[in-house]
Amino acid sequence: MNTANIKRVACIGAGTIGSSWAAYFVTKGISANIQDINDEILKKAEEQIMGHLRSLLVYGVINEEQMQESRKLLKFTTNISEAVSDVEFIQESVLERYDVKEKIIEEVDKYTSDKVIYASSSSGLLATRLQQYSKYPDRVLVAHPFNPPHLIPLVEIVKGKASEESVQTAASFYKSIGKIPIIINKEVPGHVANRLQAAIWRECIDLVLNGVCSVKDVDSAVCYGPGLRWALMGPNMIFHLGGGDKGINGFLSQLQGSFETWLADMATWDIFPDDTGEILASGLKEEIGTNTINDITKWRDSKLINILKDLNLI
Numbered sequence: 172m173n174t175a176n177i178k179r180v181a182c183i184g185a186g187t188i189g190s191s192w193a194a195y196f197v198t199k200g201i202s203a204n205i206q207d208i209n210d211e212i213l214k215k216a217e218e219q220i221m222g223h224l225r226s227l228l229v230y231g232v233i234n235e236e237q238m239q240e241s242r243k244l245l246k247f248t249t250n251i252s253e254a255v256s257d258v259e260f261i262q263e264s265v266l267e268r269y270d271v272k273e274k275i276i277e278e279v280d281k282y283t284s285d286k287v288i289y290a291s292s293s294s295g296l297l298a299t300r301l302q303q304y305s306k307y308p309d310r311v312l313v314a315h316p317f318n319p320p321h322l323i324p325l326v327e328i329v330k331g332k333a334s335e336e337s338v339q340t341a342a343s344f345y346k347s348i349g350k351i352p353i354i355i356n357k358e359v360p361g362h363v364a365n366r367l368q369a370a371i372w373r374e375c376i377d378l379v380l381n382g383v384c385s386v387k388d389v390d391s392a393v394c395y396g397p398g399l400r401w402a403l404m405g406p407n408m409i410f411h412l413g414g415g416d417k418g419i420n421g422f423l424s425q426l427q428g429s430f431e432t433w434l435a436d437m438a439t440w441d442i443f444p445d446d447t448g449e450i451l452a453s454g455l456k457e458e459i460g461t462n463t464i465n466d467i468t469k470w471r472d473s474k475l476i477n478i479l480k481d482l483n484l485i
């Protein structure tokens with residue numbers, strides 16, 4: 172399918188992720204049919220979407236006219252056939268459970284053509300298992316966003332047994348609306364980005380539990396050091412630059428041995444130590460100080476928008 176033909180998307184499931192996706196689609200001029208199980212949830216979703224649109228307005232990402240136009244592109248329904256029958260693309264963000272997604276996929280099969288892509292926002296379910304629930308496995312894939320999808324550009328597309336055409340159509344659709352899709356050719360738990368987060372978080376926790384530094388300081392080590400560069404480039408490129416004229420091979424010849432010593436000493440556990448929650452919560456109390464969670468969330472989103480603007484990603 173030509174991605175230019177994708178003018179209307181169904182957002183199935185209107186919780187945290189579905190509402191954020193819907194806000195994103197409408198600001199890109201794509202109509203969003205938003206479906207969830209009851210009117211009360213849809214009302215809350217509408218409030219959330221309007222909240223996202225207002226914050227984009229406040230931070231200068233959209234203007235008043237775009238806000239009004241975006242609002243007109245929203246349609247809410249509890250009826251799945253109504254939500255999917257006139258769309259060219261489906262972004263499903265229902266509960267992270269196979270049985271719930273199975274029912275949705277079966278319903279969607281009844282009311283859409285096999286050309287309509289079914290993209291699941293799933294953080295960790297297997298694309299190949301979701302594909303088994305459909306009569307048209309070719310069109311089913313995982314398209315995992317990062318929270319909140321109306322701000323963070325990454326979308327991880329897990330192919331499983333989807334057709335190459337579906338994967339390429341989904342990737343070019345996301346690109347056309349300003350997302351950065353990556354294609355995951357082989358299914359692995361946690362896709363790619365969450366595995367990276369897990370690896371870094373495990374080491375952060377381990378450093379704290381071992382008394383190497385405080386929660387606040389380990390967070391500072393990430394965000395005032397490598398994290399600043401990570402917003403611009405990945406570790407491979409960073410170390411390629413670190414090798415100067417000799418690039419990555421120069422870097423490895425100088426530092427491979429040191430990295431190996433560090434790696435040999437680093438955490439390898441895969442069950443969280445018992446007191447992790449308590450120790451992190453107490454460290455975070457110090458890190459947060461007199462701010463509220465809401466203050467920090469607003470601060471994070473406004474700074475994030477500045478970075479995205481600077482990188483022409485919003």
Ligand SMILES: NC(=O)c1ccc[n+]([C@@H]2O[C@H](COP(=O)([O-])OP(=O)(O)OC[C@H]3O[C@@H](n4cnc5c(N)ncnc54)[C@H](O)[C@@H]3O)[C@@H](O)[C@H]2O)c1
Pocket residue numbers: 183184185186187188189206207208212263264265266267268271274275292293294295315316317318
């Ligand atoms: N929260 C995150 O940080 C995050 C990030 C990326 C991806 N995801 C993925 O997005 C999906 C949704 O996560 P969330 O955090 O938005 O969850 P959520 O609980 O906020 O929202 C899920 C929504 O699905 C609705 N729902 C349940 N059954 C339904 C049905 N039969 N038909 C229609 N709607 C139904 C619920 O009423 C709820 O509104 C999950 O697959 C999750 O793995 C979550």
